[in-house]
Amino acid sequence: MWEKLAVFIIRFRLSLIAVLAVITAFMAWKAKDVEMTYDFAQVVSEQDPDMIYFKQFKRTFGEDGNVLVIGLQDSSVYKLGNFNEFRILTDTLAKVEGVNGVLSVSKLLNISKDTATNSFKAAPIFNTPPRSQKELDSLMRVVNSVEFYKGQLISPNTGATLLALTMDPKYLNSSKRQAVMNNILGFATQFEKKTSIKLHYAGLPYVRSTMTSKVAGEMKFFTILAMIVTGITLLVFFRTWSAVLFPLIVVGVTVIWCIGSIVLLGFKINLLTGLIPSIIIVIGIPNCTYLLSRYHYDYRKSGNQMLAMTRVIRKIGLVTLMNNTTTAVGFIVFAFTDIAILYQFGLVATINIFAAFVISFILIPAVFTYLPPPTPKQLEHLDAAPLTKLLEFFDYLVLDRRPTVYIAALVLVAGAAIGISRIEAVSYMVDDLPKKSSVNSDLAFFESHFNGVMPLEFEVDTHKKKGLFKLKNLEKIDQFEKYLRTQPELSPPVSLVTFLKASTQAFYNGNPSFYRLPDNSEKNFILSALANSGGSAGGAGMNSKLLRSFMDSTSQKARISLKIADIGSQNLDTLMNTKIIPEMNRIFKGTGMDIRPTGTTIIFTKGNEYVIHTLRDSLFMAFGLVGLVVLFLFRSFKTVLFALIPNAVTLILTAGIMGYFNIALKPSTALIFVIALGIDGDNSIHLLAKFRQEMALNGGRVREAVSVTLSEAGTSMIYTSIVLFVGFSIFAFSEFGGTKALGMLMSASLLITNFSNLILLPSLLVTFEHGKGDTDTNALIRHYDESYHEEDDDADLNLKEMHKASDYEGDYSI
Numbered sequence: 097m098w099e100k101l102a103v104f105i106i107r108f109r110l111s112l113i114a115v116l117a118v119i120t121a122f123m124a125w126k127a128k129d130v131e132m133t134y135d136f137a138q139v140v141s142e143q144d145p146d147m148i149y150f151k152q153f154k155r156t157f158g159e160d161g162n163v164l165v166i167g168l169q170d171s172s173v174y175k176l177g178n179f180n181e182f183r184i185l186t187d188t189l190a191k192v193e194g195v196n197g198v199l200s201v202s203k204l205l206n207i208s209k210d211t212a213t214n215s216f217k218a219a220p221i222f223n224t225p226p227r228s229q230k231e232l233d234s235l236m237r238v239v240n241s242v243e244f245y246k247g248q249l250i251s252p253n254t255g256a257t258l259l260a261l262t263m264d265p266k267y268l269n270s271s272k273r274q275a276v277m278n279n280i281l282g283f284a285t286q287f288e289k290k291t292s293i294k295l296h297y298a299g300l301p302y303v304r305s306t307m308t309s310k311v312a313g314e315m316k317f318f319t320i321l322a323m324i325v326t327g328i329t330l331l332v333f334f335r336t337w338s339a340v341l342f343p344l345i346v347v348g349v350t351v352i353w354c355i356g357s358i359v360l361l362g363f364k365i366n367l368l369t370g371l372i373p374s375i376i377i378v379i380g381i382p383n384c385t386y387l388l389s390r391y392h393y394d395y396r397k398s399g400n401q402m403l404a405m406t407r408v409i410r411k412i413g414l415v416t417l418m419n420n421t422t423t424a425v426g427f428i429v430f431a432f433t434d435i436a437i438l439y440q441f442g443l444v445a446t447i448n449i450f451a452a453f454v455i456s457f458i459l460i461p462a463v464f465t466y467l468p469p470p471t472p473k474q475l476e477h478l479d480a481a482p483l484t485k486l487l488e489f490f491d492y493l494v495l496d497r498r499p500t501v502y503i504a505a506l507v508l509v510a511g512a513a514i515g516i517s518r519i520e521a522v523s524y525m526v527d528d529l530p531k532k533s534s535v536n537s538d539l540a541f542f543e544s545h546f547n548g549v550m551p552l553e554f555e556v557d558t559h560k561k562k563g564l565f566k567l568k569n570l571e572k573i574d575q576f577e578k579y580l581r582t583q584p585e586l587s588p589p590v591s592l593v594t595f596l597k598a599s600t601q602a603f604y605n606g607n608p609s610f611y612r613l614p615d616n617s618e619k620n621f622i623l624s625a626l627a628n629s630g631g632s633a634g635g636a637g638m639n640s641k642l643l644r645s646f647m648d649s650t651s652q653k654a655r656i657s658l659k660i661a662d663i664g665s666q667n668l669d670t671l672m673n674t675k676i677i678p679e680m681n682r683i684f685k686g687t688g689m690d691i692r693p694t695g696t697t698i699i700f701t702k703g704n705e706y707v708i709h710t711l712r713d714s715l716f717m718a719f720g721l722v723g724l725v726v727l728f729l730f731r732s733f734k735t736v737l738f739a740l741i742p743n744a745v746t747l748i749l750t751a752g753i754m755g756y757f758n759i760a761l762k763p764s765t766a767l768i769f770v771i772a773l774g775i776d777g778d779n780s781i782h783l784l785a786k787f788r789q790e791m792a793l794n795g796g797r798v799r800e801a802v803s804v805t806l807s808e809a810g811t812s813m814i815y816t817s818i819v820l821f822v823g824f825s826i827f828a829f830s831e832f833g834g835t836k837a838l839g840m841l842m843s844a845s846l847l848i849t850n851f852s853n854l855i856l857l858p859s860l861l862v863t864f865e866h867g868k869g870d871t872d873t874n875a876l877i878r879h880y881d882e883s884y885h886e887e888d889d890d891a892d893l894n895l896k897e898m899h900k901a902s903d904y905e906g907d908y909s910i
Contacts, residue, residue: 102409102461106402109462116458120349123356130355131271132308133364140703141434147702150694153555156648157655160551161300161696162263166284167542169256170293174236176229178291183225185287186259192283194267194276200259201249204239207602215625216602243611244598247546247588256545263301277305296538298549300696303526306535310831311370318374319351321826326381329819334388336474342463343384346456347377353455354448361444367764368441371827371835372448378823379423379775380452382816386416387460389812392475401469405461413457415785418729419778420453425721426774429714430767435707438767487810487854491803494858501859505745512752519755522666523704523762525550525697533831539662547587548661553695554680555655559688562651564592565623569689570613573654576683576691580658585671587659592646596622665701665762672698707763711770718770719744722777730784738860739780742852746776750845757840764834765841772845775820779813779853787861798865802858810854821846 105112140147154160172178183202190198205218221239226232239245250257267276284295323344330340351373358369390412394404427449430442493501526535542549554576558569570593577589588594597611599622604610614622646655663671672693684691719740726739747769759765786809790801824846827839 098410098413099406101413102406105409105458105461106406106465109458109465112458113462116349116455120352123353125356126359127352127355129359131364132312133366140699140706142436143434144702144706146694147699149692150696150699153553153655153694156653157553157555157645159265159268160553160657162265162268163549163551164261164263164280164297164299164301165258165542165549166261167256167258167296167298167538167545168293169251169254169541169545171255172291173257173293174232176226176232178293179232180225181287181291182259183222185283188283189259189261189280192276192279194264194272195261195280196264197262198259199249199262201236201239201257204242204245204249206238206242206606207598209603209605209625214621216599238606241606241608242598243601243608244594248590251545254545256541258542258546268301268304273301273305274308277302296541298535298538298542300551303535307367311365311367314830314832314835315365315370315373318371318826318830319377321829322374322377322823323348325822325826326377326819329822330381330385333385333815334392334474335476336470338464338467339388339474342460343381343388343456346384346459347380347452349455349459350376350380350448350452353451354444357447357451358444361440363440363444366437366440367832367834368437369444371838372441372445374823374826375445376448376452378820379449380456381819381823382778383416383420383453383456384460385816385819386412386812387456388464389815391460391464392470395470396475401465405465409457409461415781416457417453418725418781420449422722422725422777422781423774424449425718425725425777426771429717429721429770432717433710433714435703435710438707438710483811483814486814487806490810490854490858491806493855494802494806494862495799498859498863501855505856508752509745509748512749512755515752515755516748517755518758519751519761520666521704521708521761522664523760523764524664525662525700543661546659547585548659548663549587550660550662550697551695552586552658552660552693552697553655554691554693555653556684557653557690557692559690560652563689564647564651564654565619567613567616567619569687570596572683572687572689573656574613576680577656579679579683580656580676583671583675585661585663585667589656589658590646591656592654593656595646599625660697665704668697668701704763708761708766711763711766714770715747715773718773722773725777726781726784729781730788734864735784738857738864739777739784741860742780742857743773743776743849745856746845746848746852747773749848750841753844754841759837759841762834764832765837768838768841768845771838772842775842776845776849776852779817779849780857782813782816783809783853783857787858791865798862802862806854806858813854814850817846817850 142148173182179202182200186198186200186202189195190203202222204221206221207216207218210217221235226235240250246252249260261280263276267273281297284297287293288295326347327340327344330343331337334340354373354376358365358372363369387408390408391405394407395401398404398407424446427442427445430438431446433439433442526539539549556564556573558564558566563569573591574593577591577593580586580589593613596613600614600618601607601611603614603618603622603625646657647653660668677693680691680693722743723736723740726736727733730736750769750772753759754761754765783805787801787805790804791798794800794804821843824839824842827835828843830836830839
């Protein structure tokens with residue numbers, strides 16, 4: 097099959113290049129429509145009960161993650177000139193397209209009782225701009241007397257204040273988001289320049305906008321950097337620009353296909369799919385390295401370009417395909433999950449890994465049979481002089497010091513086990529952004545002054561229409577809210593209860609001591625006044641709107657909304673499971689009411705656990721699939737063990753490094769192991785294939801077969817590892833913690849795999865192979881070789897077919 101395919105590729109090379117060009121043009125045309133996603137939290141299955149509940153909650157009460165906050169701590173803001181600038185900023189931001197509403201000190205409403213109409217009126221405290229400092233100070237005393245606002249807009253401890261913008265969800269989830277954010281930040285920057293007051297920004301819209309910009313920037317940066325780094329590596333190896341230019345064209349074409357496939361599949365660029373183009377470059381270059389190395393080797397043997405290139409396709413086509421399959425295993429397992437972001441990542445990566453194989457196996461043979469043959473200087477890399485002594489040392493360890501190898505492996509695994517015991521499974525809402533980024537420093541500001549800005553919600557269900565207006569139910573909610581206020585990680589809650597308390601204070605002419613729930617004698621009058629307020633001009637804007645935000649249309653369900661610090665998934669679990677939920681259950685036990693936590697923060701934590709468990713299952717699946725690939729190729733269960741043991745050691749040692757360097761286990765780091773298994777498995781197949789071929793040639797002499805395998809396969813394995821190591825190292829320059837960890841840990845894994853596959857695996861072969869029954873005639877790979885034997889030329893290749901291939905495009909000189 098591969099011989100016919102080789103002849104076909106050479107014979108129809110010009111036509112195949114034309115087909116690739118047409119497909120690439122189409123993919124480039126589709127790629128122009130690629131979009132960024134604005135939701136980086138697609139980590140919980142749509143069928144998960146908590147996700148279903150959260151969606152129902154949002155349908156009832158609205159979004160919980162659409163608030164952007166701007167904060168400041170500077171007493172000069174309460175100077176007349178600066179305050180009026182702050183008022184102008186507030187009014188300006190309220191008019192920005194995509195902003196539904198703005199809440200700030202300058203736009204606060206004061207609720208007052210209207211005895212004549214038995215209603216409440218809501219009027220702006222700052223109805224007109226204050227004209228004097230004295231007037232401003234007087235109005236600020238009114239603001240500070242309204243208990244409802246304490247801890248919400250003004251920190252009672254530090255005096256810091258914030259401005260909250262409610263964003264339109266239609267803009268948040270579209271490409272218009274960035275324009276809205278740019279407008280907001282532009283006006284805020286103007287305020288800073290005029291007043292010299294520093295502003296801080298937080299909230300999920302701001303975080304997601306920042307991440308979107310960084311993902312787009314990093315995708316371009318790493319794609320270009322990967323091209324440069326791999327290009328330099330190829331130039332060092334092959335010492336010819338053609339061996340740099342055309343492999344880069346191959347991966348460049350693959351990148352275009354990659355982005356085009358994202359559009360065709362209906363996906364968008366997210367934090368993971370944004371990595372695929374640069375990953376494809378790193379993974380695709382070894383295909384070209386294999387092909388060119390084999391081409392140079394066989395050309396030196398035969399002196400015939402056409403013969404050498406056809407032999408390359410015939411001899412290493414299957415193994416290279418299987419190597420790509422093994423690499424794809426590390427990604428394809430993600431396509432079996434029901435987590436959108438992982439599914440998209442796995443599917444797109446898998447498709448384009450095989451696309452890279454097809455493109456390289458067409459373009460490299462087609463182009464290099466047109467180019468002049470390699471010069472003697474360009475063939476010098478085949479001798480691999482710098483690596484000869486290293487491989488001789490490996491051979492010495494394998495043949496003469498196997499006990500030392502096994503002891504070293506056990507010691508390293510034991511040491512790694514200690515490191516693994518130190519790994520913590522914890523992640524943060526803004527975990528992937530650098531600790532020194534403005535996002536994190538601003539987040540620290542809000543946590544210091546307002547106990548955080550991450551949304552946390554509770555839904556109370558009385559199971560009865562108008563059940564929320566029963567005083568005993570309101571008192572239970574109030575009791576729970578008072579407990580929430582004692583937790584330092586939480587901001588003061590806002591709910592129907594706090595709104596009723598503010599109404600009671602207003603009923604008593606704004607006396608702060610009456611900020612409480614109405615008693616039985618007051619309740620009916622206050623509720624009646626609130627109902628009457630819905631028709632008043634002043635009340636309709638505040639009362640009815642707030643009531644809709646915190647109570648459903650039947651007055652059966654209520655929402656308790658608060659903010660929480662980004663304390664990490666581990667601490668959040670502890671807080672919820674050991675404090676809040678037990679107290680919640682105690683308070684509402686026997687009331688007939690149900691209460692349940694929800695919100696973006698809860699879903700985020702659930703998502704971390706869900707993803708980590710999913711990736712654990714994916715790792716086991718990946719081991720199984722790699723084992724099946726090896727079994728398919730070699731028809732030997734013992735060979736499967738030979739392949740999996742070294743790779744298991746590699747993953748254990750990599751996990752140990754995580755523990756020693758305090759790299760937390762989270763979704764962005766957990767997926768590394770699955771990817772690493774697929775890539776590291778290539779080396780195992782590479783070495784085992786060569787070993788089987790040598791066993792067949794020398795009559796089953798294990799030690800001799802291992803020595804030849806190390807000397808001939810070792811060079812290309814080390815070269816490939818160097819290419820991958822250098823390629824993945826570029827991700828260490830990422831601003832995202834998960835991407836940085838991907839670069840560091842994948843690079844470490846690629847170094848470790850050289851020990852596992854060039855020392856440990858050959859040692860296992862020498863110890864447990866006995867030269868009997870080692871060459872299964874049913875094995876798919878029986879004649880794979882790194883060193884082709886000239887005496888097989890006539891038997892292995894139909895030279896007449898080659899002449900036909902050469903004559904078919906006779907207009908071209910070869």
